[in-house]
Amino acid sequence: MTKVIEVENVSFGYTRDMILEHVDFTVEKGDFAVVIGDNGVGKSTVVKLLLGVILPTSGTIRIGGKEVTSLRGSGIGYLPQNGGSRAAAFPATCEEIVMSSLYKKIGFGRFPRKEHKKKVEEALELVDMLDKRKSLIGELSGGQQQRVMLARVLAADPEVLILDEPTVGVDAESVDRLLHILHHLNIEKKVTILMVTHDIEKVGPYANRVLCLSEGACREEMLPHEVQVVHAHAHNHPHGEMAHIHCANCEHENQHGHDAEHCAECAHCGAFPGHSHGGHKHGNPHTHDGGNVDGKGAV
Amino acid sequence: MPMIFQYAYMQRALLVGFLLAVIVACLGTVMVHKRLSLIGDALSHSSLAGVAVGLLLGFNPIIGAMATCVVAAFAIEAIRKKLGNHSELAVAIVLSTGIGLAGVLSGFVRSSADFNSFLFGSIVAISGFEARLVMILAVVVLVAFILLYKELFYISFDEQAAAISGVPVGVVNAIFTILTAVTVSIAARTVGALIVSSLMVVPVAAAMSLARSYRTTVLWAVFVSVVSTVGGLVLSFYIGLKPGGTIVLLSVAILLLCKLIGFLRGRNTGSKTPAKALETKGE
Numbered sequence: 001m002t003k004v005i006e007v008e009n010v011s012f013g014y015t016r017d018m019i020l021e022h023v024d025f026t027v028e029k030g031d032f033a034v035v036i037g038d039n040g041v042g043k044s045t046v047v048k049l050l051l052g053v054i055l056p057t058s059g060t061i062r063i064g065g066k067e068v069t070s071l072r073g074s075g076i077g078y079l080p081q082n083g084g085s086r087a088a089a090f091p092a093t094c095e096e097i098v099m100s101s102l103y104k105k106i107g108f109g110r111f112p113r114k115e116h117k118k119k120v121e122e123a124l125e126l127v128d129m130l131d132k133r134k135s136l137i138g139e140l141s142g143g144q145q146q147r148v149m150l151a152r153v154l155a156a157d158p159e160v161l162i163l164d165e166p167t168v169g170v171d172a173e174s175v176d177r178l179l180h181i182l183h184h185l186n187i188e189k190k191v192t193i194l195m196v197t198h199d200i201e202k203v204g205p206y207a208n209r210v211l212c213l214s215e216g217a218c219r220e221e222m223l224p225h226e227v228q229v230v231h232a233h234a235h236n237h238p239h240g241e242m243a244h245i246h247c248a249n250c251e252h253e254n255q256h257g258h259d260a261e262h263c264a265e266c267a268h269c270g271a272f273p274g275h276s277h278g279g280h281k282h283g284n285p286h287t288h289d290g291g292n293v294d295g296k297g298a299v
Numbered sequence: 300m301p302m303i304f305q306y307a308y309m310q311r312a313l314l315v316g317f318l319l320a321v322i323v324a325c326l327g328t329v330m331v332h333k334r335l336s337l338i339g340d341a342l343s344h345s346s347l348a349g350v351a352v353g354l355l356l357g358f359n360p361i362i363g364a365m366a367t368c369v370v371a372a373f374a375i376e377a378i379r380k381k382l383g384n385h386s387e388l389a390v391a392i393v394l395s396t397g398i399g400l401a402g403v404l405s406g407f408v409r410s411s412a413d414f415n416s417f418l419f420g421s422i423v424a425i426s427g428f429e430a431r432l433v434m435i436l437a438v439v440v441l442v443a444f445i446l447l448y449k450e451l452f453y454i455s456f457d458e459q460a461a462a463i464s465g466v467p468v469g470v471v472n473a474i475f476t477i478l479t480a481v482t483v484s485i486a487a488r489t490v491g492a493l494i495v496s497s498l499m500v501v502p503v504a505a506a507m508s509l510a511r512s513y514r515t516t517v518l519w520a521v522f523v524s525v526v527s528t529v530g531g532l533v534l535s536f537y538i539g540l541k542p543g544g545t546i547v548l549l550s551v552a553i554l555l556l557c558k559l560i561g562f563l564r565g566r567n568t569g570s571k572t573p574a575k576a577l578e579t580k581g582e
Contacts, residue, residue, distance in 0.1 A: 051463055078463055090332060090456055092513040100453040104465055109446040136511065156464065 002029040003065075004160055004192045005050065010059030012045055019045050023059070025211055027194055029159075032186045034203050035196045037213030043196045044081075046213065047164050050194070051078055063160060077158030077191075079150055081165040087145060088138045094148045095133040098123050101156040123155035124148070127181055143174025150181065161185070163195040167202065175199070179206050303536050311430050312422045312542070316528040318437035319486050320498065324524035325444045326479050327499035328506070328517050332455040337390045338375060339496030342483040345371035345397030347492050349484070350417045351404035360417065361432075364484035371397060372480040376472060419543045420491025422532070429488060436485055440478050447471055452513060490528075491543040498524060498550065505554040508561030523553050 005027035013019040019042045027033045037043050048054045049061055052068045061068045063076060087097065098120045099112055105119075106112055112120075124130045127147040137145055146166065153161065161182075167175045183206045185191040197203045204210065303309050330338050346364035353363030371393050378389035408414050416424075425433075444451070450471045453461040462468045486495040506519030531546030538545075 051459075053459065076463060078460065080459070087456065090513075091507050091510055091516045092452070092456065093511070096452070096513050097456065100449070100456060101460070101464055103449045103453055106449060134511075152460075 003027070004029050004031070004063065005194065006060075006062040007046075007049075008060050008062075010049065010056045010061060012042075012049060012054065012057050018057075020049075020056075020213075023213075027160075027192060027209065029192055030186070030190050031209050032182070032193045032207045033195070033209035033211055034200065034207040035194065035211045035213060036198070036200050041213045043213055044164060047078075047162055047196055050162060051076060077153035077156060077161040079146075079153050079161070079163045079166055081168055087149065090137060092137055093134055094124060094129060094137060094140075094151070095120055097137055097148060098152045098155050101152045104156075119155055120151075123151040126154060126185075127151045128177075141174075143170050143177065146170060146174065146178065147181070150178070154185070158191065160192045160194070163193070163197075165196055165198065167197060167199040175202055179203060182206065303533060308423050308425075309532070309536060311425050311427075312532055313529060315425055315430055315433045315489055316422060316532050316546075317525060318433050319482075319490060319495075320524040320528035321521050322437050322440040322444075322482055323486060323495060323498045324502050324520040325440065325517060326475075326482060327503045327524075328520050329451050329455055329475065330479070331500060331503040331507075333458075334387060335375070335379075335390060336500050337387075337394065337496070338372075338479065339483060339499035341375060341390045341394035341397060342368050342371055342480055343487050343492035343496050344394055344401055346484045346487045347401035347414075347417060348397055348404055350414065350487070350492075351401060351408055354408045354410070354413055355404065360413070361429075361484060361488050364417070364487055365481055367397075367400075368480035368484040369477060372476040373473075376476055417487055417492055419541065420487065420489050420494060422489050422491075422542050425489055429485075432485060433489065436482060440482060443474060443478055447474065451475065490546065494543040494547050497547045498528070501547070501550040501554050502527060505550070505557040508554075508557040523550065523557070527553055 003026045005025075007023055007025050010023045011018060011021045013021075023046070035043055035046060045054070049056055050063065050068065052070050055069065090097075095117075099116065102112070102116050102119060106116055121130060121133070124133050127150050129144060129147050129151060132140060132144065132148070137148060140148065150166075163182075166178060170178070179202065182193055182195075186193050186206075195203060195207070200210070303313075327339070330336060346368045349363035349365065349367030350360040351363075352367070353360035356363075374396075375389045375393050378392055379386040382388055405414050450461070450466050453464070453466055454468055454471060458468060483492075483495055483499075486498075490498065502520045502523035503516070505523045506516045510516035510519050527550035528546050531549045532542055534540065534549065535542040535545040
């Protein structure tokens with residue numbers, strides 16, 4: 001598989017206060033990766049590093065094989081936290097907002113042409129907001145605003161989509177709708193997705209990768225294809241405790257003190273590494289075949 | 300021909316007023332949506348410090364105003380980047396510095412009448428050189444605004460996303476900053492330093508009550524700005540009022556009228572009316 005996001009031995013922080021230390025992970029083409037971890041553990045820092053808003057103190061980050069050295073033109077689709085609500089006071093129509101991301105395709109000093117208008121309509125259709133294209137963004141509900149913001153990102157045809165806590169401040173129905181759209185993009189359009197979230201119960205079933213940030217490091221968690229995520233929060237364990245996850249195959253709950261290798265497989269029944277996905281779907285909507293089952297993103 | 304057009308100075312005042320009204324509204328639309336509504340105040344006060352330096356050292360005060368305005372505008376951009384979440388403080392810091400400097404330096408200016416003409420402007424006493432300067436400025440600002448319309452929209456809406464998409468945010472902001480600074484310094488000479496900042500904000504606030512898109516917000520802002528300026532000049536001519544103050548008061552009256560129309564139409568930009576909230580709740 002092609003590596004789309006490569007984070008190699010990345011550290012970030014200030015002299016006395018390191019936020020991330022020696023973080024390694026990769027996300028491959030077509031992955032739907034979820035980044036989890038406690039508040040203040042550095043999830044948003046990872047997003048900023050991937051976008052090039054900040055640069056790592058040490059280590060390298062590559063997106064699509066190119067090292068990220070600045071914010072400019074990384075080509076990533078990025079949906080920020082509460083992206084919709086920030087736009088609420090802006091007097092622009094949904095169409096104008098989605099069109100903004102096509103500025104490069106339109107060209108300097110030129111105005112949108114037919115093909116750009118069509119592209120905007122397609123993006124709004126994808127998020128089921130075409131009928132609101134002439135509405136002011138401030139007149140929409142929070143969930144609708146967020147879908148418009150997603151359409152804006154999608155109009156530019158990004159190969160990688162990074163979402164920072166998109167489920168925060170959005171009602172349950174809108175979250176389901178958003179995840180359904182993302183799932184469709186991931187499966188049908190092969191868009192690689194990396195999502196920072198606390199809402200692992202809702203998002204987990206759609207993902208094929210779970211990356212857990214804890215105490216400045218990153219580890220790969222269980223694969224949601226094969227496990228039912230019961231409870232996912234990192235503990236302040238001296239060895240970097242993994243989330244409580246139990247194996248849907250044998251109902252065994254992983255034990256405190258397991259290291260990453262053990263946590264990426266069920267030592268109890270040996271169900272995961274190298275195994276096919278057959279028989280472990282458990283109602284999971286994800287239909288990737290192959291997936292990333294060897295835990296090679298793990299540290 | 301109406302009496303107002305029989306005077307060459309009024310013809311010139313109307314033309315200059317019209318051109319400035321158009322470009323100040325265009326710049327104001329971007330400034331308001333970048334959450335920098337008070338930038339006009341900060342720049343115009345800083346321009347007064349430049350005027351004082353010009354009068355003291357014996358060179359054209361407009362050149363002094365332009366220089367301090369450009370420095371002040373870049374200082375705002377630099378401080379804004381450093382302050383992150385408190386970026387609005389940048390305007391207040393530069394505004395205070397501008398007032399302080401203008402206050403101290405004006406104490407050394409012998410002719411206070413010269414200095415005061417920059418405070419409230421002297422649109423009916425514009426020289427041919429100043430009129431030509433405004434015409435050139437209007438063309439440059441309008442062309443730049445049209446060419447950079449997409450980029451300015453994107454940056455105003457979401458500066459970070461614009462940068463991620465490859466918009467040369469630094470260059471666009473720098474061009475826009477220089478244009479704003481030059482416009483404010485020239486407008487300070489004509490309509491007055493204290494009035495240009497109002498013209499940068501009030502028509503945009505009025506436009507936001509009526510517009511149904513960003514494009515129409517710009518058009519409405521230009522329309523309100525032109526009506527206020529030309530209307531204010533005409534009123535001041537016939538009633539015998541000071542033109543600068545009349546222009547601003549007329550723009551505020553139009554703003555109140557637009558807010559009333561907006562309210563009656565059930566629009567309240569920035570927050571949903573209860574009716575709209577209920578309408579959209581269930582999507």
